[in-house]
Amino acid sequence: MELIFAASACDPEEQIICTPETVNELFELPFIGGINRTMILNIVAALLVVWFFWAAFRKRSLIPGKLQAFGEMALGFVRDEIAVGIIGPKHGLKYFPYLASLFFFILVGNLMEVFPLTLFPITSRIGLPIFLALITWVLFVVAGIRAQGFGGYFGHLLWPPGVPVALKPLVGLIEFVSVLLVRPFSLAVRLFANLAAGHVMLALMLLSSWVFLASLPTGNLNGMWGFLWAGLALFIYVFEILVAILQAYIFTLLSAVYIQTSVEVEAH
Amino acid sequence: MDALIMAVDEVGAGLTGDISGSLALIGYGLAAIGPGVGIGIVAGNAVQAMARQPEAAGMVRTTMFLGIAFTEALALIGFVLYFIAAG
Numbered sequence: 001m002e003l004i005f006a007a008s009a010c011d012p013e014e015q016i017i018c019t020p021e022t023v024n025e026l027f028e029l030p031f032i033g034g035i036n037r038t039m040i041l042n043i044v045a046a047l048l049v050v051w052f053f054w055a056a057f058r059k060r061s062l063i064p065g066k067l068q069a070f071g072e073m074a075l076g077f078v079r080d081e082i083a084v085g086i087i088g089p090k091h092g093l094k095y096f097p098y099l100a101s102l103f104f105f106i107l108v109g110n111l112m113e114v115f116p117l118t119l120f121p122i123t124s125r126i127g128l129p130i131f132l133a134l135i136t137w138v139l140f141v142v143a144g145i146r147a148q149g150f151g152g153y154f155g156h157l158l159w160p161p162g163v164p165v166a167l168k169p170l171v172g173l174i175e176f177v178s179v180l181l182v183r184p185f186s187l188a189v190r191l192f193a194n195l196a197a198g199h200v201m202l203a204l205m206l207l208s209s210w211v212f213l214a215s216l217p218t219g220n221l222n223g224m225w226g227f228l229w230a231g232l233a234l235f236i237y238v239f240e241i242l243v244a245i246l247q248a249y250i251f252t253l254l255s256a257v258y259i260q261t262s263v264e265v266e267a268h
Numbered sequence: 269m270d271a272l273i274m275a276v277d278e279v280g281a282g283l284t285g286d287i288s289g290s291l292a293l294i295g296y297g298l299a300a301i302g303p304g305v306g307i308g309i310v311a312g313n314a315v316q317a318m319a320r321q322p323e324a325a326g327m328v329r330t331t332m333f334l335g336i337a338f339t340e341a342l343a344l345i346g347f348v349l350y351f352i353a354a355g
Contacts, residue, residue: 086330192348253330
């Protein structure tokens with residue numbers, strides 16, 4: 001049970017503000033330190049996605065049932081809006097499987113933040129976002145090398161065409177750092193920080209409302225503030241559902257944009 | 269339950285007490301100013317573009333999310349640095 005209910009880890013009788021001993025837990029890496037809650041939920045999220053699409057497309061029919069129609073709609077959104085919409089019809093379908101798995105895995109992982117039995121987003125531990133960002137990084141660098149050749153891709157980066165010669169070293173350096181270092185870093189940190197912040201905010205609101213409301217039966221009128229916290233928590237809860245979906249979308253969208261800048265040779 | 273009452277009262281008393289805490293929090297507050305303004309500009313201009321040309325709303329929305337994502341990164345890096353500095 002301790003795996004599931006985060007609040008059970010702190011003892012409200014002695015320690016009211018439930019601070020963790022260290023924040024190192026946020027930066028834990030998967031598989032280091034054995035199987036823990038994050039690892040188990042990672043596997044559950046992956047299995048959930050596989051199970052959903054297996055169930056949706058097990059018996060494919062021309063007239064789709066409810067589940068199949070929903071699966072088709074979700075996949076169609078990723079294909080039309082992200083894969084083909086951003087990368088373009090020529091290369092888009094080639095990267096569609098990766099983008100679709102990325103989107104649905106992150107979506108399920110993010111929605112665990114608001115799912116009552118878990119209340120913990122697996123993407124709020126840096127290990128998972130940084131790994132996903134590294135996959136995207138490898139993918140767009142390899143795509144660029146395949147589309148323009150090794151010298152062509154890095155040549156375009158370090159010696160950008162269409163820039164005055166005197167500025168080329170400077171722009172090349174900035175471009176090199178921003179494409180190869182800042183891109184994967186900001187991609188990972190964006191997902192991680194959004195979900196970690198939302199998780200902290202939800203935990204604060206829900207725990208505060210619980211602490212205040214629990215003191216009401218003893219006749220302490222200050223406990224009435226708990227209703228305010230509960231209302232705020234509900235508001236944040238709805239907001240976090242939006243954030244979870246939006247961040248999955250943005251991660252996939254940016255992956256597609258990065259791949260697109262690599263495969264589009266004509267853009268330069 | 270006595271501990272609970274004490275703690276709830278302490279929260280009230282803490283509002284008038286001394287200020288203490290980590291300087292990293294102030295750093296995060298400063299880091300959030302620029303992206304806050306930036307996201308406002310991005311979203312405001314996107315609304316304006318959508319109102320002027322509703323048929324381009326889909327494209328504008330995608331671009332708006334991209335712009336927000338790039339702008340927001342700075343605030344989020346500040347948020348992460350707070351944890352690193354405070355931890």
